[in-house]
Amino acid sequence: MKRCLVVIPVYNESVALPRLINLLNELESEDPRKSIEFLFINDGSEDGSEEILLKSGLNYVSLANNLGIGAAVQCGYMFAERNGYDYLVQLDGDGQHPPGELEKLLVAAEESEEDLIIGSRFISNSGYRPGIFRKLGMIYSTWIVRRVTGETIRDTTSGFRLTKKRLIRFFASEYPHREAGVLSLLMAAKAGFRFREIPIRMNKRRTGKSSIRIDRALFYPFKTIINTLAAILGK
Amino acid sequence: MTLVLRLIGIVGALLIMMFVLLLIRWKKLTDEYATLWLATSILFLLGAILSKEVFLIYQYIKGASGSGPGILLFLAVMVIIFLMIMLSSKVSIHQEQIKRLTQTAGLIDNKVRGMDETGADKKNSNGSDRDR
Numbered sequence: 001m002k003r004c005l006v007v008i009p010v011y012n013e014s015v016a017l018p019r020l021i022n023l024l025n026e027l028e029s030e031d032p033r034k035s036i037e038f039l040f041i042n043d044g045s046e047d048g049s050e051e052i053l054l055k056s057g058l059n060y061v062s063l064a065n066n067l068g069i070g071a072a073v074q075c076g077y078m079f080a081e082r083n084g085y086d087y088l089v090q091l092d093g094d095g096q097h098p099p100g101e102l103e104k105l106l107v108a109a110e111e112s113e114e115d116l117i118i119g120s121r122f123i124s125n126s127g128y129r130p131g132i133f134r135k136l137g138m139i140y141s142t143w144i145v146r147r148v149t150g151e152t153i154r155d156t157t158s159g160f161r162l163t164k165k166r167l168i169r170f171f172a173s174e175y176p177h178r179e180a181g182v183l184s185l186l187m188a189a190k191a192g193f194r195f196r197e198i199p200i201r202m203n204k205r206r207t208g209k210s211s212i213r214i215d216r217a218l219f220y221p222f223k224t225i226i227n228t229l230a231a232i233l234g235k
Numbered sequence: 236m237t238l239v240l241r242l243i244g245i246v247g248a249l250l251i252m253m254f255v256l257l258l259i260r261w262k263k264l265t266d267e268y269a270t271l272w273l274a275t276s277i278l279f280l281l282g283a284i285l286s287k288e289v290f291l292i293y294q295y296i297k298g299a300s301g302s303g304p305g306i307l308l309f310l311a312v313m314v315i316i317f318l319m320i321m322l323s324s325k326v327s328i329h330q331e332q333i334k335r336l337t338q339t340a341g342l343i344d345n346k347v348r349g350m351d352e353t354g355a356d357k358k359n360s361n362g363s364d365r366d367r
Contacts (some may be wrong), residue, residue: 074338
């Protein structure tokens with residue numbers, strides 16, 4: 001039986017957390033094989049998210065400082081590698097990724113040879129409508145991934161993805177700090193890993209603010225070029 | 236160079252040197268940076284004290300190139316840029332180390348919490364066995 005670790009990075013999500021915890025508890029009780037385990041990564045939250053996690057009884061790692069989503073997710077990879085998990089699924093702490101869609105990723109992982117399965121919002125009509133800046137960023141990052149890897153990934157920034165054991169080991173030692181969605185694909189492709197997309201449904205963000213704002217959107221192309229170069233030139 | 240300018244240069248260099256020494260005393264500057272900035276401040280001080288010799292070098296460069304101040308300024312900017320790149324590289328390395336340390340500390344904390352819970356569970360079960 002394959003063991004799967006679901007990693008949920010959390011930063012100041014005290015409003016969205018209780019609902020997500022309830023959903024995960026339901027999912028856990030519905031999993032008779034107990035093959036799925038959850039791990040929250042509290043990325044230095046200052047709004048009481050850690051207290052909520054402590055009371056929930058769910059497993060979590062608490063980082064002393066806010067390191068950013070890339071480093072928080074990498075901590076999940078380190079945990080998965082040290083504890084011998086077969087799969088790692090990344091799930092957003094803001095409730096945008098419906099935990100019910102997990103099964104689709106697991107089935108796709110069993111059926112395919114690829115090391116990374118990406119839950120895509122753009123293969124079928126998932127009802128997801130990104131804002132203009134996010135959309136431009138996505139078009140640009142899809143183009144850059146195609147130029148570098150030769151593969152067309154429509155949802156390069158999707159955080160809802162499943163990673164298999166070999167790639168877990170790789171990401172535990174090397175994972176980008178920022179723009180992790182795109183750069184992790186480039187790094188994995190450069191190291192010879194393969195990936196595929198499957199359609200998923202995604203919820204609208206209920207609380208908090210998106211990290212994509214006009215200032216970030218303006219610098220996104222330049223930062224991605226620099227980071228892409230770093231990923232290509234890196235060891 | 237006038238005497239006033241020379242004095243200003245010496246006092247400025249001494250102030251920089253004192254500030255560096257204070258930072259070393261307060262343990263806010265590690266050896267490698269301390270060496271770098273002490274060497275820089277000594278260079279400033281020597282430059283201010285031996286202003287005649289510096290002027291001679293300037294004259295030599297001016298004679299060779301015809302544009303002494305321009306070349307001196309260019310060299311100074313190059314040194315500053317080099318120092319800044321070195322410091323950025325150091326900061327990046329430290330940032331990576333802090334990230335690794337924070338992640339490892341988080342993982343250890345998680346493990347200890349798990350062990351505490353297991354220990355508490357064992358204690359509870361032993362207690363209930365004894366009660367029976």
